[in-house]
Amino acid sequence: MGEEMQKDIIALTDLSKFFGSYHALRGINATIREGEFFSLLGPSGCGKTTLLRMIAGFETPTSGGIAIDGKPMEGISANQRPTNMVFQSYAIFPHLNVAENVGYGLVTRKVPKAEIATEVSRALAMVDLAGYADRAAHELSGGQRQRVALARALVMRPKVVLLDEPLSALDKKLRDQMQVELRELQQSLGITFILVTHDQEEALIMSDRIAVMFEGEIAQLASPEDLYRRPASKRVASFIGVMNFLEARIKAVKGDIIRLNIPALGDIEISRSGLAPELDLDRVRSVGVRPEMLTIAFDDAETFEQTVEGEIAGTSYYGDMTYYSVQLQGQADPVTISMRNTAGRSIAKPGSKVRIGWGAESLVLFDSD
């Protein structure tokens, strides 16, 4: 695989952090590759910000080590590290104008004045703020402040850019736009970005790889697609998007073939090789099904691998999509099924009986909570 050829830029080994008696990070092991967009995703208090601040040099690990570009970072303070940060509050210096803010770090490096001016205007052009150099900090909108903070970090040509929830202060429309822009900028520059976010959608859209964190531990580190399609635990599965959980039991294992019984859906045979190798078959008690992995058969002519009868309990209309809540036999809670609202299809009424199509590909097996 091509990804294997990529060089590691950051290595985190057995990182632990105590704040007094509070165990904020519990043995973090991960490598971040050069040029990738890496996200730390988790609910608040999971330690993602602590980990980011530790990479920046603002927090000292209680034990374990961080290496950036092969160099151990122990004893190297934040102002000596090849990382630059975009703060959640943006931390734009209020007494300096845009150009002075962006050029701040270059002045520290004693770069000649003329060179600073060219570097600053280059960086401002990069973030679409050309012509804003003389603006006072307080004259900027939220989105512009975010861009200035980014330009201020990029102008330093860091090996790694650290972003601490940079979009959380923006409104929804601007946030969606900035997600795309940030991703495009990162790809064109080829600089490693590490993003901290609690927004799973944002992480999925922007990242090459995502580390999902709960209670100071990495629960799963994978690409957005793997994370969504093959979540390692029920907790990860319900944190990333919507997942229906159904009771399930393995009836028999014959070589590569596993016979699975799901009371709400029926029996099915699946192949062992399609599952995660570390999955403990003896402990499988449930399966997960994404809402879009189930299909309501509006057209009787449609064929499916497997079908099951259900009754629509409720609908939520989203414009392009409709989310159906469907009651299945042998399952207490209704399952959620999402259907695209294509031309000529009306929304099915609650109480109507429907045929639901599913298959082996729809299922994720869980051996734990």
Place this chain on the structure above:
Amino acid sequence: MVARLRSLMAVKWLTVYAVSYMLFLYLPVILLPLFAFNDATVVAFPLSGFTTKWFDVLWTTEALHGAVRNSAIVAISTAVLSTIFGACAARAGARYRFPFKSGIIGFIMLPLVLPEIIVAVALLVMLVQLGMSLSLWTVIAGHVLICTPFSIAILSSAFAGLDQSLEEASFDLGESKWGTFRRVTLPLVMPGVISSLLITFTISLDEFIIAFFLTGTDVTLPVYIWSQLRFPTKLPSVMALGTILLTLSILLLILAEWFRRRSARRQGRDAAAAGGFV
């Protein structure tokens, strides 16, 4: 109709109260320049003519010049020292958590409520016990003790209002701790620093009790003025001196406010809303 009359009356009474309050406060102050330019040794009405001779007397009084110089040394040293100490304490209070923090801060603020005469006598007894001779430095030490709490009170809000991530951002951009203080922290708390310098300067300049107890042969201005009040003929020139001091204080306050508003405007804050001592 009755209601309107009543509201009119209420306004009238309030106005009368406000005006008489202001007169009571400021009339004596207005009398000061009035008699400073009055051509008579006796401070009494009617005024007998315009003169600037009391000011001329000031120019030729050597002892006064010494007192002014002493007061300037004491007030400037006190302002600088107590603002530095105040800044350190205010920053520590705003940024760090340490054991017995509120106790320690409370202890530093204590001179604010202690009777000055107690502080003065206690300091005098201690200095004598230590065998230190009284000089301008002992006065400065006493003044720093009572001025530092004011400085902390002024600077605490300046430091508390400072976003911690600004200092982190500077450090993250390669700047040293000292460079961060110089390029980010100091400019942002500058209005507070100037305000603190001016307030502590003013407090030290007109402080009498501690200066009276702790001064050696070099007297400060208030102690000098007090000593001159024993001679009735000197009274008009004391008033002239008072007029000069009054003008200077007003100019200083206007300057301080101008600085504060300018920096508030630069940072895009509403000058009136940003607070300040004036």
